[in-house]
Amino acid sequence: MAQHAISFVFGPFRLLAARHELLAQGVPVTIGQRALDVLLALVRRHGELVTKDELMSAVWPGLVVEENNLAVHISALRKILGKTEDGKSYLQTVAGRGYRFVAPVTQEDVARAVVPPVVPVEPKDAPHNLPQLLTRLIGRSDELGVLQEHLKRHRLVTLTGAGGVGKTRLAIETGRQALPAYPDGVWFVDLAPIRGLVAALVAEVLGLGHASGSAGSLAAVLKGQQRLIILDNCEHVIAESAALVETLIRTCPELSILATSRERLAIAGENVFRVPSLPTPDATDALTAQAAQRFGAVEMFVERAAALGEGFALTNQNAAIVAAICRRIDGIPLAIELAAPRLRVLSERQLASGLDERFGLLTGRSRTAVPRHQTLQALIAWSYELLDRTEQQMLRRFAVCAGPTSLASIVAVAEPDAAHADVLDLVISLVEKSLILPDRSHDETRYRMPESTRYFALDRLAAEEQHDRHRRHARYFAERFAQATRAFETSASELWLARYGADVDNLRTALTFAFGPDGSRDIALDLVGCSHVIWSELGLMLEHRHWVERARACVTADTPPLTQARLLSWQSGDVKDADDPSDIDDALSAASLYRGLGDAFHEGKMLMRAGAGRLMQDSAQTSTPADHDSGEALLRTARALLAPSGDTKALAQCVSALASARLFADDMGQAQALHREALAITQRLAETEAVAASDGSSGLRT
Amino acid sequence: MDIRFEDLPGQGSKVVLSGRLDSSGAIEIELPFNAVATEKRAVVVDLSGVTILSSSGVRLLLVGAKLCAAKGGKLVILCPQADVAKVLRIARFDALAPIVTSESAALSALGSDLV
């Protein structure tokens, strides 16, 4: 297969990505492998901030590394690169966060570079939310070419194939290449964590209005827009996805959809592209290392094996065996990721014969006819059987979690009685086997399970235990969000969101379970009552409204007053409803429930909200200035109730709203004084938080 | 959170905001912002320097728009960054105040409100 040889050109340098080589004025530069990896990661995303964590996981995938190792390579790079022609640095340090490659870069496709086309790596104009992947794309140039053509001719292209074959990866890269063709952007929507609400999720990811939560209204909003929407993992919600896609395609002539799914959507106009595995050499080929490396599967295996840091290299001696390994696992990328780490404990030959045995069992000797998905299943099963019992148990239980999950949450859901350090050991050993993936894009390292592995592990979890774990998971997240809601009062939103935002997939999973047939209404109502802040901070207003409405439909006379008060404490966040009288009524009802419970702080907070809402209504009616009193009176009562709890966001908001009330009453002197008071409260909150953060009390970093 | 004011011809004022317009940011500017919105008929809010807009920020802008409207005037949003524009759209703010991408468009959206 023709290999794209990409090179990046900046100043006098040329960086040859595939050959891992840096040339200065055409002459190879001596540079360490790690430093080169760092450079590549930065240049691939030139102009963008690449965080330290991203760099570390690009260069030391799966390993825990000291930050100053990175600093060493950066300073080596600075020495090698020097300054640009106009005396500027190539690399910019973004203090405390990461680095940015700031010099202009052009990308050349050497294979076709008779007349080198100078193409910017990424067109800057079309908006997108494509995930930035840390591993290099291997092969796929033919598929990418074909898919660009398909997208030009068909409005719906579905990538099908077994789990792990590379559908998601290919969809993302296709989207990236297609950016110039879609002025309104390319939007990636992962449907894996949801079981319904497909249209609402799409509307939110695309940043479209409230009015677009159903297929029909979403179509109306998208009409006339030149967008590409990537719907990843449609198989979970196949009927709903198919119905949505059908409506969109019918109504929006300029819209294109790229779906990934184990099965086709089966609707008119669908163009199905079966994603092939990465190419593997034939058994008959006599192979040198160089020849073997030209096959995508071998290239990927070699890259993953070399990354283990155990000194693996492809040689003329082991090329044929490596080729045999890749053939046996059908060149499936996820299977390669699972197989390569076995080289920590097995030789290439042992790995090959181990695989032989497995697949011999599967097919009764003739191993020609193992279907793709069985190959992967067999490999996951093999990896699973090689785990010790505690690791197996951890994998099964962890499968209940969804999306990036913190160590503390894993402990709580999977092994509440174990020490964190022991659980961390288990987790790391699963990471080393590629059964779970580290995710360093958050405030602390989190862990995820690839979907195929997750299904396998859930299948192994006995029905009864599955129910048990889900219940524990849902309870735990109800508690976690209750705690998050309390913490919000005294945290900077920025830090708060970094800590809790990534838990939204776990929240969705918990809600789905709790409202489901085997769930528990009590847990469901707790979850909804405690998650208002996360939805509104993430701007997920449609989902928020959906869950609140479901919860409120379950409220009965027996529902405890605290639960009722919490459910009433939501704010829609929608401008049209922000001063909606029903919002004010909800706040007042919640306040009186809290009063009955003797919870002065929350009573005050709800009165503050009602007061601010009323003030907003009043202020728009200049004709009746006397009405200002009612809003202001509520705010005064609220303040008296909030103050005993010390400095909180609610108190600062209340005092600030009182300042506006004085402004509207033309009492500028008082208004100024109250304003200064509100500022002092936020200032004190920020200072206390800075102290807490420097205590290291913000959690375990791995 | 930073707030600056520039005069526009006639009854107008331009408010230039920058930083994070989240709950703390909103508290920092609530009073000066409301003061301008109470006094002026035509207000252009330049959001190009705002990196984060939370629901408290949206509410602040909403009050501003209502204060202007109460005097028969108008508030116009200028140049929000992509993420901020997304929040405004989700909150349906665009139904309440025009969102424009150039100063001249802002001035023409204000039109007769300026005088």
Ligand SMILES: Nc1ncnc2c1ncn2[C@@H]1O[C@H](COP(=O)(O)OP(=O)(O)O)[C@@H](O)[C@H]1O
């Ligand atoms: N061409 C490729 N180059 C490098 N890595 C790949 C490639 N294709 C897939 N992978 C990796 O293999 C794993 C499985 O691929 P993925 O796209 O998630 O499969 P699927 O969506 O079909 O289940 C992922 O970790 C992905 O990043």
Ligand SMILES: [Mg+2]
């Ligand atoms: Mg996938």
